[in-house]
Amino acid sequence: MKNLLIHHRQSKWRKLVFFERETSMILKRLGYCCCFLCLSVVLHPFLLMADTSVDLTTLSLEELMKIPVSGASKFDQKTSDAPASVTIVTADDIQKYGYRTLADLLRSVRGINVSYDRNYSYAGLRGFSSTGDYNSRFLVQIDGHRLNENIYNQAFIGTELILDLDLVERVEIIRGSGASLYGSNAFFGVINIITKDSSGLGQPEVAGSYGSYDSYKGRLSYGRRFDSGFDLTLSGTDYFSKGQNLYYAEFDNSTNPGGIAHNADGDKSGTLFGRMKYGPLTLESAWVSRDKTLPTAAFGTDFNNKNTFTADKRWYLDLKYHQKVYTNTEITARVFYDEYQYEGHYSYSGLINKDTALGQALGAELIVSRPFFDGAHRLTAGAEFVENLTQHQQNEDVDPYKLYLNSTESNQKWAFFGQDEYRMTPWLRINAGLCLDHAPNFGNLVNPRLAFIVQPQDGTTVKLIYGTALRPPNAYELYYEDGVSQKRPLHLDPEKNTTYEAIVEQRLSANYRMSAGVFHYDIEDMIRQVHDPETDMLVFQNSGRMTAKGFELELEGVWTAGLRGNIGYTFQDARDKSTGETPANSPQHIGKANLIVPLFSDTWSLGTNLQYLSPRKTIDGTETDAAWIINMTLLAKNVRPGLTLSLSGYNLLNQKYKDPVGPEFRQNGIEQDGITFLLKMVFSY
Amino acid sequence: MSTPKHYYNYYRLHWFLLLCPLFLLGSFGLLQAEEVNQEYQLKAAFLVNFSRFITWPEQSFSPEHQEVTFCIAGKNPFGATLSAVDGKKISGRNIRVVFADSLQKLPQCHLLYVSSSEKNDLASLSSRVGYRPVVTVSDIPGFVAAGGSIEFVIKEDRLSFIINNSDLKQRGIQASAAMLDLAASVR
Numbered sequence: 001m002k003n004l005l006i007h008h009r010q011s012k013w014r015k016l017v018f019f020e021r022e023t024s025m026i027l028k029r030l031g032y033c034c035c036f037l038c039l040s041v042v043l044h045p046f047l048l049m050a051d052t053s054v055d056l057t058t059l060s061l062e063e064l065m066k067i068p069v070s071g072a073s074k075f076d077q078k079t080s081d082a083p084a085s086v087t088i089v090t091a092d093d094i095q096k097y098g099y100r101t102l103a104d105l106l107r108s109v110r111g112i113n114v115s116y117d118r119n120y121s122y123a124g125l126r127g128f129s130s131t132g133d134y135n136s137r138f139l140v141q142i143d144g145h146r147l148n149e150n151i152y153n154q155a156f157i158g159t160e161l162i163l164d165l166d167l168v169e170r171v172e173i174i175r176g177s178g179a180s181l182y183g184s185n186a187f188f189g190v191i192n193i194i195t196k197d198s199s200g201l202g203q204p205e206v207a208g209s210y211g212s213y214d215s216y217k218g219r220l221s222y223g224r225r226f227d228s229g230f231d232l233t234l235s236g237t238d239y240f241s242k243g244q245n246l247y248y249a250e251f252d253n254s255t256n257p258g259g260i261a262h263n264a265d266g267d268k269s270g271t272l273f274g275r276m277k278y279g280p281l282t283l284e285s286a287w288v289s290r291d292k293t294l295p296t297a298a299f300g301t302d303f304n305n306k307n308t309f310t311a312d313k314r315w316y317l318d319l320k321y322h323q324k325v326y327t328n329t330e331i332t333a334r335v336f337y338d339e340y341q342y343e344g345h346y347s348y349s350g351l352i353n354k355d356t357a358l359g360q361a362l363g364a365e366l367i368v369s370r371p372f373f374d375g376a377h378r379l380t381a382g383a384e385f386v387e388n389l390t391q392h393q394q395n396e397d398v399d400p401y402k403l404y405l406n407s408t409e410s411n412q413k414w415a416f417f418g419q420d421e422y423r424m425t426p427w428l429r430i431n432a433g434l435c436l437d438h439a440p441n442f443g444n445l446v447n448p449r450l451a452f453i454v455q456p457q458d459g460t461t462v463k464l465i466y467g468t469a470l471r472p473p474n475a476y477e478l479y480y481e482d483g484v485s486q487k488r489p490l491h492l493d494p495e496k497n498t499t500y501e502a503i504v505e506q507r508l509s510a511n512y513r514m515s516a517g518v519f520h521y522d523i524e525d526m527i528r529q530v531h532d533p534e535t536d537m538l539v540f541q542n543s544g545r546m547t548a549k550g551f552e553l554e555l556e557g558v559w560t561a562g563l564r565g566n567i568g569y570t571f572q573d574a575r576d577k578s579t580g581e582t583p584a585n586s587p588q589h590i591g592k593a594n595l596i597v598p599l600f601s602d603t604w605s606l607g608t609n610l611q612y613l614s615p616r617k618t619i620d621g622t623e624t625d626a627a628w629i630i631n632m633t634l635l636a637k638n639v640r641p642g643l644t645l646s647l648s649g650y651n652l653l654n655q656k657y658k659d660p661v662g663p664e665f666r667q668n669g670i671e672q673d674g675i676t677f678l679l680k681m682v683f684s685y
Numbered sequence: 686m687s688t689p690k691h692y693y694n695y696y697r698l699h700w701f702l703l704l705c706p707l708f709l710l711g712s713f714g715l716l717q718a719e720e721v722n723q724e725y726q727l728k729a730a731f732l733v734n735f736s737r738f739i740t741w742p743e744q745s746f747s748p749e750h751q752e753v754t755f756c757i758a759g760k761n762p763f764g765a766t767l768s769a770v771d772g773k774k775i776s777g778r779n780i781r782v783v784f785a786d787s788l789q790k791l792p793q794c795h796l797l798y799v800s801s802s803e804k805n806d807l808a809s810l811s812s813r814v815g816y817r818p819v820v821t822v823s824d825i826p827g828f829v830a831a832g833g834s835i836e837f838v839i840k841e842d843r844l845s846f847i848i849n850n851s852d853l854k855q856r857g858i859q860a861s862a863a864m865l866d867l868a869a870s871v872r
Contacts, residue, residue, distance in 0.1 A: 056730035057770060062739070064730050065843055324830075375808050426805045458802060486689055497794070 080461045080505050083431040083451035085175040085517055085552070091196060094165055096596050096607040097631030098648035098678065101165060102140075102193070107629075108609045109173050109655035110554050110592050114157070115585060115659035117311055117670050118246075118265060118296050121158035125175060125188045126521050127548040127574030127586040130528070131619070137187035139178065142285060143195055144332075145318045148185045149390050150359040151341035151356075153474040159269050159314055162288040164219055164684070166207060167273055168194040176519070177499050179469035180433035183415055184194040184385070187469045187497055195275070195443055198223030198233045202642065202684030212676035213265075231277035238529035241267040244673075246295045250666045251303040260306045280323040287315035291387035299346055299664050300485075306513040307347040310581060314340045329370040336363050342661035352398040359475075360390040373512045376565035378421040385414045388440075391475040396440075404482040405457045409475055411440035429453040439472040442494055446470075469497045473527055477540045487537040490527040495542065515558045521548040521574075529663070538663070545577035562602055565595035585660040586661030589614035618660040618668035627657035627672075644682040651675050696758065727844050729766040731799065735835065736775050738864035741795050742857040745818040752779040756791060759800030799823040799833070807831050818856045829872060834858075838840060838869055845869040 010317075056064065075202040079086045087109050099105040103114045104123035115366060122129060125137055131676050136153035139146065142163055148155045156162065159570070171193050175331035178186035201223030209217045221235035243265025252259025267291035276283045291311045297303040313341075318336040344355040352370045364666035367382035372427070431451040438444050449467035457460070471495040481488035503517035525542035532539045550572035558564040570590040574583055598605050611629040618624060632650040651674055658669030736753050738795060753775065757767065761784055771782040778787050785791050799810060804825045811832045821828075824837035829849045834856075836847045848868040853860050865871050 040692070057733045057773070059730060059734075059756070063732045064727060064734065065845060065867065067843070069726060423805065647712050 017286050017461060031486050035117065037393065046669060049394065051615070054180060060202075071398060073172040078506060080455075081453070082174070082463060083449075083453060083463065084178070085463075085501060085503050085515075087175075089171045089173070091169050091200065093594075093596075093607075095637070095644075095646070096170060096605050096633060096635055097594065097609055098631065098635070098646055098650075098679065098680075099606060100164055101159055102161050102171070102191075105165070105171060106157065106173070106191075108592060108594055109176065109613055110263075110566075111552055111570040111572075113585075113587055113589055113590060113613055115661075116158065116547050116672060117298070117659065117661045117665070119294055119298070120154075120156070120160065123157060123584060127550065127572035127588075128188060128521070128523075128546070128583070129463075129585045130583075131660060132529070132587055132664065134476075136185065137471065138191060139182050139185040139187075140191045140193070141182075142193045143282075144192075144320070144334070145284070145316060145336060146185070146338075147316075149314060150361045150386075151340065151342075151357050151391050151474065152476045153185055153394065155191075156288075156290075156312070157241060157312070158424040159241075159267050160288065160292075161179040162271060162286045162314055162316075163195070164235060164271055166219060166237075167195050167201070167221070167233075169194045169233055176465060177388075177447070177449070177467040177469035177497055177500055179437075179471075180435045181417055181419060182246045183417075183435065184437060184447075184469065184471040186440070187471045189493075194256070195233075195273070196223070198225050198275075205681065205682065205684040209239075209680035212270070212673075213244050214240075215267075215678070216240050225235040229278060233273070233275040235273045236522075237271045239267070239269045241265075241601075243293070243295070245370060245518055246421050246671070248296065248303070248667060251297060251545060256303050261295035261297070262586060264293050264304065264308075266306075267308075268292075277597055282320040282322070283318070284320070285315065285317045285492070287313075289313045296661075296667065297666060298661075298668060300348070300666075302347045302349065305347045307352065310342070310344045310647065312340075312342050312562075314338075324634075326370075329368065332365075332367040332369075334365045336365075337361070338363070339411045354394075354396050354398055356392075356394045357389055358392040362387045362389060363498075376423050380419045380421075380522075380569045381417070383414070383416050385412070385427065391477065391479075404484065405480065407479045409479060412440050413440055418661050427457075428457050429455075437470070437472075439494070441478075445472065445494060461503075463501070463503040463505075464502040465499070467499050470494045471497070471501075471527075477527055481659060485537055487535055487539045489533060489540045493542050494526050496524045510557050510641075511557055515554045515556075516552065518551045519549065521546075523547070526681050531663075544573065546583065547577060548572055548574035560625040562598045562605065565593070567591075567593040574575055582594075584617050584619045587613045601639055603633035603639060605635045605637070607635065613657075616660050620662060620668045622668055624658045624669045625656075625658055628653060628655055634638075642684045645682075646678075646680045648678040648680070649675065650678070701764055713848065717726045724816070724844070726766050727765050728824065729763050729770065731756040731844065731846070732767070732796065733770055733773070733775060733780070735822070735864070736780065736796060738861040739796075739820060739853075740861075742818050745795060746778075750793075752781040753795045754793060755780060756794035756797045757782070757800060758784070758791060758797060758803055760802035779803045794819050796820045796822060799825065799828070801825050809834075816856055818858050820853065820856075820858060840869055847872065 006409035079088055089105055091607065094105065105434065106112045106123055107114045110124060113129055115122050122135055134152045134154035136148065136158060136194055138155055139148060140155035141147060147162060171191065174190040176189060178190040182190055196289055203224050204220055207219040217237065218238045219235065219237040223233045225231045233313060245263065246265055247259055248261065249259060254271040262472045272287045274285050284514050293306055293309045308457065316336060316338045318334060320332065320334040322332045340359040342357040342546060346353045346355065363384065364388035365384040367380065369378065369380040371378045391409040393405060394408045396403045415435060415437045417435040418435065422430045424430055430681060431453065433449040435447040437447065447468055451463060451465040454462040473492040477491060479488060480486060499599060500520045501517060503515060505513065505515040507513050512595045523546040526544065526546050527540055528543045529538050530541050530543055530550055552569060552570045554566060556566040572588060574586045574669050575581065593610040595608045596605055609631040613627045615626050617624040630652045631648065631650045632652060633646055635646040637644050639645055655674040656671060656674065660669050661667065732755060737821045767782050770780055773780050789807060791813060801824060820835060822835040823833055829847045830838040834849050834852050838845050838847055845867055847870050848860060848865060849872045850860060850865060851872060
């Protein structure tokens with residue numbers, strides 16, 4: 001994946017004729033969608049009328065516990081109290097909107113764009129979505145365990161994610177630098193995944209789905225809390241997708257008449273998850289193995305060749321101790337082991353170049369949190385130590401054998417962090433954090449963060465946030481070279497992100513909440529891959545300064561019986577300071593709207609996502625088309641005791657749109673899936 | 686090159702589609718804004734039901750005050766819902782509902798509902814209530830952990846509650862087994 005070659009680009013060929021022919025079909029389809037959506041929403045109040053006239057106090061507790069709730073406190077207070085702009089997506093959202101992967105989920109979140117190069121998925125926020133940075137500037141955690149591995153610092157969010165999304169209780173998306181509490185990968189944001197407890201799963205629970213392009217998925221889970229207090233969760237998932245035969249105009253020539261990559265889009269993954277809880281102890285482990293064939297002929301490989309693929313394996317073991325002592329002091333301690341294996345096979349004129357990596361790390365963390373001065377202060381202090389046992393990267397031709405790279409590193413890093421939440425007056429809180437990170441080769445990095453949270457009245461929150469994040473280069477950026485296409489840098493400095501945000505959150509009525517925010521990001525010494533004319537190779541370099549400014553608006557609504565939705569808009573203007581140019585893959589406008597409509601009773605629901613991305617620049621200076629995406633999921637929950645069915649349609653408008661990609665591609669953008677469907681069944685015993 | 690005509694219609698429709706949910710959100714809000722928050726109607730009904738399952742010690746009632754007193758501390762989130770319960774007979778005793786502006790001004794209560802407006806003042810709650818036979822109830826997250834008796838929680842869109850039975854026992858209050866069975870968790 002990391003072996004780059006440079007190409008001359010062909011001019012972009014736009015399929016306008018095809019586009020026009022498609023339009024009438026799309027309009028028809030769009031009409032159906034719209035009618036269905038409107039009809040279901042219009043009918044909804046009549047279906048609800050029956051249950052409002054009952055005097056609730058005459059009902060028994062059992063009967064009351066069956067009535068669905070809605071109202072102001074359903075707006076998660078956590079998002080208002082947090083010293084950041086936070087979005088929370090719950091298990092219920094995942095089910096009702098039919099999200100298949102974390103990438104799907106993030107696509108529906110305000111201000112986030114996700115691109116897919118038919119290998120990995122990459123998240124972008126605040127106008128920064130570096131092609132080929134492997135999500136190293138986002139921190140992704142599962143139950144507090146870091147998922148970014150120790151070579152590329154890659155966080156997996158597509159089918160390569162270590163966890164089946166069905167096991168997720170909620171996902172917290174925290175925008176902005178979280179480096180003061182979470183360390184250097186929290187450069188643009190933190191994504192916290194919290195898994196369901198054992199009661200959220202059946203004994204056992206079976207799930208199966210079938211989707212477009214011969215995609216099969218099966219899951220078997222078991223969750224039980226025993227009388228002794230011992231709590232067990234086990235789950236396994238297997239996924240296979242045949243993929244599509246994909247057309248690439250760039251390769252439509254005499255060597256590849258038709259320009260189609262046949263059977264080269266296969267995706268296969270398996271995940272395992274296990275957790276045991278007893279008293280204050282939790283032992284958790286997860287494993288994933290995922291193989292993806294690359295149809296795009298990336299890195300200058302042969303086109304229409306099934307032998308180019310990447311295989312990623314990742315697992316971790318995490319033992320956590322969480323206890324409350326002296327009534328109000330919380331202690332969390334953990335020890336963990338992480339492993340990541342990557343193997344990429346790249347076919348060059350039939351010869352296989354093998355690119356491999358192995359990362360192993362052992363670590364420990366201790367966090368203590370305690371209120372002081374009658375609860376006016378809450379202090380949190382922590383320390384983390386990680387022993388990077390192995391950071392191995394190798395590149396070789398298989399036959400005839402030739403070794404290009406064999407780099408092995410091992411080192412230690414540690415960090416101390418502290419945070420004080422000071423409740424100065426009932427309406428003003430100050431949240432100050434500081435992290436001291438000791439990075440191998442880069443000494444001590446200090447990351448501060450300061451937030452003022454003002455709540456002048458019930459329902460209004462104003463947040464002012466300042467923070468910095470220093471990210472030292474990772475092992476890949478520092479040590480990868482193959483002597484052919486990529487050179488190791490002589491010197492790299494950490495890159496630095498300074499962020500300023502102001503957010504206003506206002507509850508408008510029992511049913512509405514609004515949030516508005518402005519942000520300014522300033523990145524110095526951004527680590528980017530550039531072309532070195534002297535050696536004609538690619539090299540990582542601290543190249544200049546990037547800034548981004550913009551604003552966000554969101555309106556959320558929650559009504560009775562589970563009807564809820566939100567609509568968000570983000571304007572962002574990211575620039576390279578020296579050239580004044582907008583970077584590639586940085587949309588200026590992002591629109592998101594999500595709506596869940598219960599139908600007939602609380603058994604049936606219709607979840608709709610709308611997403612808009614404005615045209616994005618590609619690295620050769622052209623622009624991709626804007627993307628308008630509509631996804632819909634019809635869900636029947638407990639249609640028979642324990643049985644849940646859903647039918648989802650994605651990209652219902654069958655939009656042909658491309659995501660911009662990096663210099664490792666001859667294409668300037670990779671076309672995304674058109675309309676696809678998924679039928680899913682879950683049975684819980 | 687001129688843009689195909691369809692191209693325009695196509696994009697106008699998209700705008701319409703994006704505005705459609707906004708419009709729907711708006712119209713629904715108007716439709717429902719007048720309705721008293723259903724969640725608190727439900728919570729009020731829970732409070733009434735709790736008093737069916739809970740037995741207070743006899744000495745908490747005086748010969749002249751035989752009714753069960755519900756106190757609401759802080760901003761009243763129930764609207765008129767709870768006032769409608771005032772005077773109602775539950776398990777042989779009348780219910781009396783008393784509203785107090787804050788925790789500082791509390792009369793003698795059997796059941797004390799702590800409104801979320803008091804969330805910054807929980808520290809003084811335990812000192813006010815002491816070990817008297819009072820069932821404290823709230824929907825403030827972490828209420829039970831902070832020493833409260835019952836905390837409302839929402840699980841899978843349904844209202845439920847966490848109960849701190851050891852706290853109740855210390856106060857000489859008995860919660861029936863049926864109520865403990867229904868709780869989301871018992872401490």
